[in-house]
Amino acid sequence: MTGRFRSCLDGFEKIGLALSLVALALALSYTGVLNRWDLLFYDWNLGHQSRVPAEDIVIVAIDEQSLRELGRWPWSRRVHADLVRTLTAAGAKAVALDIVFAEPDATDPEADRDLAAALADNGRVVLPVLNEQVRLNGQLIETLPIPALAEAAAGLGHVDVELDPDGIARGVHLKAGLGKPHWSTLALALLEIGEPASGQRLTGQRAPPMIPSSLYAWQRDYHLLISFAGPPGHFRRVSYVDALRGGVAPSTFRDQWVLVGITTDGLGAMLPTPVSGHGLMPGVEFNANVLDAMRRGLNIQPLSQHWCLLLTGALVLLPLLWYAAFPSRWTLPLAGLGLLLTLVVSFALMYGAHRWFPPTAALLAQGLSCPLWSWRRLQQSARALFAEKERSQVTLHSIGDAVISTDRQGVIEYLNPTAESMLGCTLETARGQPLGAVFRLDGDPDNRSPLDLVALCLERNQLLRLPENGVLVNREGREYAVRASAAPIHDQRGQTQGVVVAFSDITEARQMTERMAYQATHDALTQLPNRYLFQDRLNRAIAHARRANQSMAVLFVDLDHFKKVNDSLGHTAGDVLLRAAAERLLGCGRREDTIARLGGDEFVIVLENLNQEERATTLARRILDALAPPFQIEGHECFITASIGISVFPRDGEDVETLLKNADVAMYQAKEKGRDLVQFYGWDMHVRALERLKLEQDLRHALERRELELHYQPQMELHQGRIIGVEALLRWRHPQRGLISPMEFVPMAEETGLIETIGEWVLRTACEQARAWRCEGLPPLRMAVNLSPRQFLRPGMVNLIGRILRETEMEPGHLDLEITEGLLMKDVEGSIVTLRTLKAMGVRLSIDDFGTGYSSLSYLKRFPIDQLKIDKSFVDDVNNNQDDTAITLAVISLAHNMRLKVIAEGVENQAQLVFLQNNLCDEVQGFYLSRPVPPGRIIELLRGTLPSAALQDPNSRRTIG
Template sequence: MPNLVLIITGDAGDAKTLQQVLAEASDGPFAIEWVTQLSDALTRLRAGGIDAILADMWLRDSRGIDTFDQLFALAPHTPIMTLSAQDDEALAIEAVRRGSQGYLSKGHFCSYLVPQSLRNVIQRKAVEEAIFIDKARAEITLNSISDAVVGTDMAGNVDYLNVAAERMTGWRRDEARGRSVHDVMKIMNGVTRSPERNPIDLVLQENKRRDLTPGTILIRRDGSEAVIADSTAPIHDSHGQIAGAVMVFHDVTAAQLAAMEMTHLAQHDFLTKLPNRLLLNDRIAQAITLAKRRGTTLAVLFLDLDNFKHINDSLGHAIGDKLLQSVAQRLSACVRGSDTVSRQGGDEFVLLVTADRHAEDAALTANKILAALAAPHSIDENELHVTPSIGISVYPADAENAETLIKNADTAMYHAKEKGRNNFQFFKSNMNVRAVERQVIETNLRHALERQEFALHYQPKVNLASGTITGAEALLRWIHPEWGLVLPDRFVAIAEDCGLIVPIGRWVLREACAQARRWQDAGLNPGSVAVNISALEFRRTDFVDGVRAVLHETGLAPHCLELEITESVLMRDAECSSAILQQLKDMGVQLAVDDFGTGYSSLSYLSQFPIDVLKIDQSFVRDLCVTNDNGIIVSAVIAMAASLKQRVVAEGVEQTEQLAFLKAQHCEEGQGFLFSRPLVAEQFGTLLANGLGHALAAA
């Protein structure tokens, strides 16, 4: 469609010449409309559709520069060229200064340059309009987003702020323009609170993207502070040369506070505000590292309140909770700031006493605790008396890791109870009553595989919302010819210690995968089958290849296999664990952290591992109906898993009250006796065929 040109002149000869030359343009004719008066021109322009204007400024109803001013006021976005006599060139130049795109000299209208010039003017105006629209669109977009945007020139002086940046920095754009970015964006390190170098400086020097140090604080113009996260990038001109920089940042103060609060909830007991087992295990691990370097010892004290259950049952949970809070306060007063008092759950507390030169120093702390708890507790007009039984284990004499130190202290605590309670006992190796039994079990284990004495039972994992079976955990059983059914608690630890867990684990993995495929071939949908992996298996260099070989041999799809690894196994060498997990993840295998909450995993590492599932340890679920604190922990774990996009499976669901709580907290899956006890393969196949719903319906 040809461009429409409006010619405004009272000179018929000029109009005819222009019409002819524009109609014969080499790159296509123009459409022409001709009027002789300004009033007619203004009427026509109001109707729209004009692409360019050729105007004589000397008309019957308007004369001089006023002619141009009226045209430009009505059609500022339509290109206007004036028709100028030689002696009116000054007037034409004044029109250009006021917005005209140029002028054509009378007497030269028949030149081929006339249509060419007019075409160029129209195209230039169209490009300018397109650029204007793009800039307007960008401006609207940038002012619509919540992220702040700051642009600078090569000198680091601000040349742009969007609305969000004005709000966050406290500077208006017109005030900030031309100022150094260091004035407009004062930032400091969130840890040291020392001034931080603005990443724009580095971007302008290095011509590559840069990010702020995590936790960087922006100091606003009014002196208030905000934690920000950003990305800074160079701006390049049409030749690819750096011309400035742009920083995009947002306020993460609320998100950081929420993350800190969630972390605190996940690591602290809600009732007493003491560290929970998660944080305790992490601190013990750190204390062991420090003690090893300094050549010092540390002690773990496992404390259980004697007869607390009687008080809790007789006076009620409210009184019991207040008693636990009182005990927590007294325990905290008995230790130094470098020590840790934690609550494990129920009436059990664990203390970490660090930086001792002699193991016997722990006895001084234990005696202080006995004396502190001997005084009565006045709670709601009740004078309550509780005494503690305390077990003590010492690093490095009794164990070299947190898990075993706590286990040994727990064992010593039971000996304190056996010795009359209200005393403390150090752990001794002969306390292990299973020492003799261990040798017998190990001897029999060495023949169990070749005699085919092992079997797998399967316990369903259930979607709590729908009641459908989503998978099964393969649980190892030992059918001994003389002892009968032997549960894993009696032999797995021994198998791990003597190395037999590796061939046993291979058999479990192969049998579980093969059985899952048999169910699939029978038309059943078992979901994923979960297999527990021991530390020895996980650390073997051929472990990943072994998993791949079993899947290939059995024909089971990788996504139908879920490997469960405890958090303590993962954290023994977090970097190595991450590499192994990623190989399994790349294969398509699902990954789960088993017994979550009983180890000492770092939450920062946990977020980096490619984990699909967190399995809440049954100890948390078991006490849901006893105390409120584990409910808070379970809720925090569920919330944390949701933020990490991980599924949650609650283990040990045995009561409808527990189920109701988990459903209310939007826990996705559960596993436990409430749904089904572990079943042999044939029974589990029947369960898959018939489904289950009784437990969920009852809740």
């Protein structure tokens, strides 16, 4: 009876195991938990097949060669019209233009009509349809070609590609659209035009029925997996420019399916596919693969879910039936046979029937079946063994400390799992070995071994604790910071039987402490020592140099032009630049040199054991050479230099503060001499530093002492040769030093914050002068005033300008505010709001020094400006330097295309003036017209009593504005 019961129980267990495995496989298949593994298997399978693509499919590639020869993208639509006509003349079977024409050509409206005519003449051209979201969380819209092109095209096709969860494009939906899937994919639309009969019957996995709430959602239907012909570049390609200019024979396109699209990175859609490896496949080639597979009937259709479940269940159940029918020694081979069968079925369906069956759920269940089936036979004995051991070990297994028990001689008898993990060995390998054979203790001040610990515990017969700075080192050399203790084990009679050693792993706590100490002494951005660690190391270096009677040097490194990068590209780009500069500095020094960051763009280096000062010079020169190559920051080439000041111990100071201060003074001297220089400290620099401090103090009183004044430089309109405005330029007439250059005191005003007060004075004075000229009967002149960065970013700046205009009764249209492009890029969105407010007041806005910053032209169209100002650096050699000529012409063309005025500053000779006149520059200013002069001389200049080379030039006409 008992045997029969056990037999029935065994049968029920087999049935239960079989049902459980089948249920597991069905659940995994239904929920798609293993979808990622199925995709990897699919990719591996697809990657091992390749075929020759259809010979009648040609890709016309918008590639690097075409961009070089035809110019910057986007091109005029006349170019595309010419290509369509070329393909029409060549007899192309059908053409897909995978190019978005969602907006009219603003620069050449006739180009749209030209392209529409070419499309209509061809009659077999398909254009793309996009789905876009106009704003975050906004409603999706369908982006169609402009009406003229949509009507002229033979058909429209969507280019929507749904990526799988791992970001790979494996399939395509033959139909998609907003509200309902009414657009064919681009390849299907092309096929419907070229071979109408081929596109009538749709295959693919159908989407679930549409629900009312999804009427405004993007709907997809008829999903297919693409049978890619091969990796990117597999299809025949012709460069766009070669096709356009006759670089290939017309027969190349006769009776061909032609797909035109972008293959250059960064301009068009690039998709990751199973066959593109670590690269990307251009969207036009993706569509070529879809077209090729559709025409050949090779696209793969996912197996419907009920067939997947049925096949998965059968494949899992079959090996279980084999296990029951054959002896146990056949279990493993039969399991392998079941796995192989599943792979064969998946391969056969994919290549024979073009159906995709995901096999991983069945493979996983089959893989589990063999050990689970074998496990049944050992279950009874394992259960008994587990019950016996659990009572004695459950407590030790549940704690996080490592526990080791030994006998009286220190031989290991037991390890809990935590101890096994820490010691890097199992209980089986450690049992019978002495403690010292599996680990050692470092950091014990008494240098005791593990056996000494056992012996001491037995000797004292009490709990023994080790210092908390102990380190356990196992046989693999892995170290753990531990808190250790040892306690004797007593039997019922109180006799000592052995010792229990316990270790608490405090590695993470100690590492956290070390990280906090590191963060307190190192710069978070560059990971270099910070000011506190630098001062400590410099103190030690000074003490060592004093004891050894040696010299040492402190190099103070300040990055030139860093603020320009920060203002133009933003603080994030500035941080990237600082990290890159720090890496280059580290590459210049020796391992023992201290290279620290004090803050901002300032670095300092301690050079010890200095036998000759030339070593400091050599290191400084190495730093300048290392910083010379451009930095690649967010797609921009940034050039920076450094000014380096050097102080030497003990000549220039014998303490930290003095050495650092004198190196700083020397660094500023290097900046004053032109930057990108190395300067040793000298006693005369201290005097110059005091003079600079005195000059700063004088500047603070310059306004109240009425030492500041404005000079005005005329601006001439070139078409009629008349003066239409002036630029207000600040001058400081110092009572002792005379006229001081703005290059000397304006940066000082920026640093001290005085520029805000001075800037307000300049604006008010310039407006009052304009009113004074009107009162004297002069015609209205445009007054150009520069806004400093601090002035522009100052809260309330717009209200201040409005108040000054009202108080001085100046027309807003006669005030021209000049702002540098780098300043606008510091906060693009905030700058746009400010500029629009000023524009609403009627004030003219100009971008000063255009072309010298790092701004993106994509932002330029968003700024409500009136004028671009060409920087003097481009005008100087405009007749001799090809680069300056090209930049100047480009700025003029850009301004005119954007309906902006353009003015060139720094015109100093007739050749420059003639060049600018001949190339339609609107306005000029410079010494050739007039130097900046006091207000009274402007009146003389306008009335013809002040000589001016430009105004007296017989080749130019003069009109008093």
